[in-house]
Amino acid sequence: MKLLEHEAKAVLRKCGMAVPTGKVVRSPDEVGPALTELGLTEGVLKAQVFTGGRGKAGGVKLFSGAAEGAEIVKKLIGATLVTHQTGPAGEKVGSLLLESKTAIAREIYCSILLDREANAPVLVLSAEGGMEIEEIAETQPEKILKMHPPVGHDLWSFQVLRACNFLSIAGDTAKEFATVLNQLWKVYQQYDASLLEINPLVIDKDGHVVLLDCKFIVDDNAEYRQKGLGDADADKTAAEIESAKYGLSYVSLDGTVGCMVNGAGLAMATLDLIASVGLMPANFLDVGGSANEEAVTKAFEIVLTDDKVQVILVNIFGGIMKCDIIAQGVINAARKLGVKVPIVVRLQGTNVEQGKKLLAESGLALITADGLDDAAKKVAEAAKGVNA
Amino acid sequence: MSIFVNKDTKVVVIGLTGKAGSFHAAQCKAYGTQIVAGVTPGKGGIIHDGIPVFNTVHEAVKETGADCALIFVPPPGAADAIVGSADAGIPFIVAITEGIPVLDMVWARKEVDARGVTLLGPNCPGIVTPGECKIGIVPGFIHKRGKVGIVSRSGTLTYEAVYQTTTLGLGQSTAVGIGGDPVHGLNHVDVLKRFNADPETEGIVLIGEIGGPDEQNAAKYIKEHVKKPVVAFIAGAAAPAGKRMGHAGAIVEGKSGTAQAKKEALKAAGALVAETAADIGPLMARALA
Numbered sequence: 001m002k003l004l005e006h007e008a009k010a011v012l013r014k015c016g017m018a019v020p021t022g023k024v025v026r027s028p029d030e031v032g033p034a035l036t037e038l039g040l041t042e043g044v045l046k047a048q049v050f051t052g053g054r055g056k057a058g059g060v061k062l063f064s065g066a067a068e069g070a071e072i073v074k075k076l077i078g079a080t081l082v083t084h085q086t087g088p089a090g091e092k093v094g095s096l097l098l099e100s101k102t103a104i105a106r107e108i109y110c111s112i113l114l115d116r117e118a119n120a121p122v123l124v125l126s127a128e129g130g131m132e133i134e135e136i137a138e139t140q141p142e143k144i145l146k147m148h149p150p151v152g153h154d155l156w157s158f159q160v161l162r163a164c165n166f167l168s169i170a171g172d173t174a175k176e177f178a179t180v181l182n183q184l185w186k187v188y189q190q191y192d193a194s195l196l197e198i199n200p201l202v203i204d205k206d207g208h209v210v211l212l213d214c215k216f217i218v219d220d221n222a223e224y225r226q227k228g229l230g231d232a233d234a235d236k237t238a239a240e241i242e243s244a245k246y247g248l249s250y251v252s253l254d255g256t257v258g259c260m261v262n263g264a265g266l267a268m269a270t271l272d273l274i275a276s277v278g279l280m281p282a283n284f285l286d287v288g289g290s291a292n293e294e295a296v297t298k299a300f301e302i303v304l305t306d307d308k309v310q311v312i313l314v315n316i317f318g319g320i321m322k323c324d325i326i327a328q329g330v331i332n333a334a335r336k337l338g339v340k341v342p343i344v345v346r347l348q349g350t351n352v353e354q355g356k357k358l359l360a361e362s363g364l365a366l367i368t369a370d371g372l373d374d375a376a377k378k379v380a381e382a383a384k385g386v387n388a
Numbered sequence: 389m390s391i392f393v394n395k396d397t398k399v400v401v402i403g404l405t406g407k408a409g410s411f412h413a414a415q416c417k418a419y420g421t422q423i424v425a426g427v428t429p430g431k432g433g434i435i436h437d438g439i440p441v442f443n444t445v446h447e448a449v450k451e452t453g454a455d456c457a458l459i460f461v462p463p464p465g466a467a468d469a470i471v472g473s474a475d476a477g478i479p480f481i482v483a484i485t486e487g488i489p490v491l492d493m494v495w496a497r498k499e500v501d502a503r504g505v506t507l508l509g510p511n512c513p514g515i516v517t518p519g520e521c522k523i524g525i526v527p528g529f530i531h532k533r534g535k536v537g538i539v540s541r542s543g544t545l546t547y548e549a550v551y552q553t554t555t556l557g558l559g560q561s562t563a564v565g566i567g568g569d570p571v572h573g574l575n576h577v578d579v580l581k582r583f584n585a586d587p588e589t590e591g592i593v594l595i596g597e598i599g600g601p602d603e604q605n606a607a608k609y610i611k612e613h614v615k616k617p618v619v620a621f622i623a624g625a626a627a628p629a630g631k632r633m634g635h636a637g638a639i640v641e642g643k644s645g646t647a648q649a650k651k652e653a654l655k656a657a658g659a660l661v662a663e664t665a666a667d668i669g670p671l672m673a674r675a676l677a
Contacts, residue, residue: 114490116600119497119571151495192489221463222489253628264568265542268597268623269665272647275626276664284627289525289543290408317547319513319527320412349547350527372548372666 001218004048006097007230008216011191017183019211022099024048026077028070034098035066043100045072047093050235052215053083059093062101069098102210107200108167109133110181111215112149112188120148121188123155123181127167129200151189154182173207180209191229192222239283239302246295248287250302255280257379258309258341260299260330262287262321270315273372277380282308289320296329297336304337310386313379314345315372316355323347323355331362342367342382346375390517391537391562391582391589392480392506393456397521400425400445400454400478402461402469405436408484409460412525413439416458419528421521424452445469445476458514458523459483466510467492474505481573482523483510493571500573507573513543513565516550524565526550534559536672537583539576540595541568541602545623545665549593552669558676561589568597576606584614591617591676593668594659596650598624603650611657617675618659621668622650 003011009019023034025045035041047059054060059081063069073096080090107129115122125145128136136143145166149155155163160178164170169177180201188196197215204210218226233241243250249264257274259281261267267286274281283306287299303312316326326347334343346369347355359366367382369375399416403409404426414437417423425440425448432443442448445457457473459466459482466485473481481500488496488510500507508515514524518531530547532554540546546565553560564579566572576594583589592614596603603622610618625647651661660675662668 114494114570116570116602120494121491151491151498189491192491194490219490221487222491224464225489261544263542263544263547265540265546265595265597265623266544266548266665268542268627269545269548269621271626272623273664273666281626317544317551319543319547320525348551349530372664376664376666 001220001223001230002050002235003216003218003230004050004234005046005214006048008214009211011187011216011229012211012214015183015187017180017211018209019214020099020102022097024095025073025098026095028074031069031073031098032066035069038098038100040100041065043069043098045069045076046097046099047076047081048095048097049081049091049093051081051083051085051091053085054081057081057083102202102212103205104202105205105207106203108203109199110184110201111195111197111199112184112193113195113197115146115148118148120151123147123149123159123185125163125167129202133199149185155185169203171207173203173209176209180211192219192226193217194219239306243285243299243302246298247291248285248295248299251284253281253283254308255282256308256310257383258282258303258306258312259315260285260287260303260312261315262289262317262326266315266317270313273376274313274379277376279380279383282306287321287326291321291325293325293328293332296326297332300330300333301337304333304339310341311379311382312341312343313375314343315375316347316349318347318349318351318355320350322351323349324351324358327355327358331358331364334364339364342385344369344375344378344382346370346372390520391579391586392508392564393515393521393523394517395420395520396422397456397480397523398422398424398452398454399456399458399523400427400448400452401439402427402445402457402459402473404428404439404441404460405431406460410437412460412484413437413458415528416522416524419522421523424454445473445478449476449478454478456480456482456523459485459510461485463487463489467496470496470507470510471499474500474503478505480506480508482508482512482514483573484512484514484525485509486511488569490569490571493569497571497573508564509567509569509572511569512567512572513546515562515564516560517562518560526563526565530554531563532559535561535588535590535676536593537561537586537589537591538563538593538595539579539583540565540593541597542595542623545595545621548665549595549668553593553672556669556673558591558669558672561586570600576602577609580606580609580614584616589616591619591672593672594618594620594654595668596620596622598622598627598647598650599645604653607653607657607659610654610659617672619662619668619671619675620651620654620659621662621665622647622654623665
């Protein structure tokens with residue numbers, strides 16, 4: 001689950017860290033009262049979106065006075081921000097964060113994330129704050145410091161010293177910075193973060209540490225014990241939300257071939273298979289190993305009702321999942337909603353004969369495939385028929 | 389020869405009396421695996437489907453001599469079950485559970501390593517040595533004893549590789565699913581080493597996917613040590629970037645997490661890279677012909 005900036009900052013503030021004073025606004029009328037409440041006459045308005053690169057896309061604006069602020073809000077609410085991360089579809093702005101301005105002396109990059117090589121979280125620091133860290137990592141790796149903090153404990157003193165030396169931070173600022181690093185490490189663990197990125201972490205003109213921006217992603221596996229941090233559905237499509245209710249793993253994609261598969265690996269390989277015959281998948285859908293007939297029916301309904309879909313591929317290798325359950329789910333959904341596009345079905349594994357028999361006796365016009373190659377070929381043929 | 393497990397392996401099923409534990413323990417038993425005990429706290433003393441149940445892994449080990457734990461405990465208690473099994477002296481642990489919080493696994497992995505224990509998974513289908521034992525949730529009937537070693541991050545793609553090598557008459561020495569979680573136990577290299585040293589294994593199928601450094605490390609090992617033919621498949625070339633992996637994951641991984649980078653590394657190491665999952669079996673058949 002991704003948190004919006006204001007949700008993330010609420011967590012940081014609650015844990016005692018210095019973030020700029022601010023308030024969320026959703027309409028131009030709210031700017032005046034927000035300024036009064038915060039005791040400000042000027043400030044910065046920041047679009048609350050999940051994508052990075054919003055500054056370049058015009059999603060962050062300085063303003064002075066309620067009138068100018070209201071004008072910016074009017075323009076940005078409901079607007080679509082297109083950044084290098086969003087793709088051409090962009091991301092719609094639903095709210096803005098009105099914040100006090102910060103007098104910036106230095107900008108530092110700071111993040112904690114999982115280092116898969118070390119099987120442990122890693123603290124990443126760079127003096128090049130506010131920049132694209134991926135670019136620095138590639139072109140100037142010597143400008144990045146990585147350290148593994150001890151799980152369940154504060155950072156080692158030597159780690160704090162290394163950080164301060166590396167970033168040339170000294171005196172009272174260094175003490176404040178050390179406290180912030182330990183607080184961030186605590187937040188990362190306490191809230192099951194998979195990414196906690198402060199970019200930039202600012203040292204202001206008075207030498208104080210301010211966390212100016214925050215990207216916060218909570219480990220999906222830990223959502224059961226991390227309730228109430230943000231809206232878990234905010235960055236998902238309607239189909240993704242609906243499928244999650246049935247324990248299905250669904251991701252909306254841009255292509256025309258809908259698919260229903262069991263197992264994440266086979267589902268990914270199925271996307272590759274579709275791409276290998278020059279087509280594009282409309283979705284990733286893993287029904288998992290333990291879905292019942294109702295969940296499979298729901299899964300197939302979601303694929304059937306996707307307007308982009310011109311051909312459907314059902315690719316199942318039954319293990320724990322039984323082929324007859326898949327077949328019954330396909331039949332239920334198809335009878336309920338009708339079928340307007342060709343459906344290619346490849347079944348293999350547990351109860352495959354029962355599954356094939358159910359499909360054959362259903363009276364539905366299905367194209368059956370024998371192996372993966374055969375399935376790809378038949379999807380390609382069916383797509384040609386649709387576009388002919 | 390099999391790797392890691394064989395017909396003498398004695399398995400204790402943690403979470404035996406739950407729905408998944410019951411079903412799969414019975415399937416494993418029917419395949420011929422020695423299921424000697426179950427553990428469900430509070431149910432110690434009962435016999436479940438003919439299997440004695442204990443309150444703790446420590447008791448189960450003491451009473452039955454179990455030397456492998458198969459874990460079906462739901463995510464909130466799964467890391468605890470892994471560490472508990474390691475602490476009881478079990479040398480080989482197979483964790484099937486999907487959805488364990490990553491930080492729990494960071495901690496569990498450390499505890500397991502400190503005890504010198506081997507962990508397979510979590511979020512994995514388990515391990516099968518055809519004709520000897522199946523420990524996990526893989527359908528047993530698609531296997532056939534033979535000469536191909538299979539190591540895979542995905543469950544259903546393991547089935548696919550098993551099925552294809554069975555159909556082509558090659559069979560498997562052992563098939564190992566290492567699981568799809570970011571923090572896990574055995575990785576590709578650990579399993580490759582064993583297959584490389586196993587005289588029964590004549591060829592190796594390696595199945596990976598996007599994200600993480602596992603496949604690049606495997607490529608390095610293959611280049612330096614493996615003389616047997618390796619057929620590799622990497623899933624996820626068509627998956628859009630950033631949909632699942634956090635954007636900043638790229639910092640630690642650079643560009644190495646992409647399917648393209650992994651395929652290139654494996655090709656450069658001399659592996660035969662299957663372009664689609666359908667090519668896995670046929671490529672291996674040609675390499676071993």
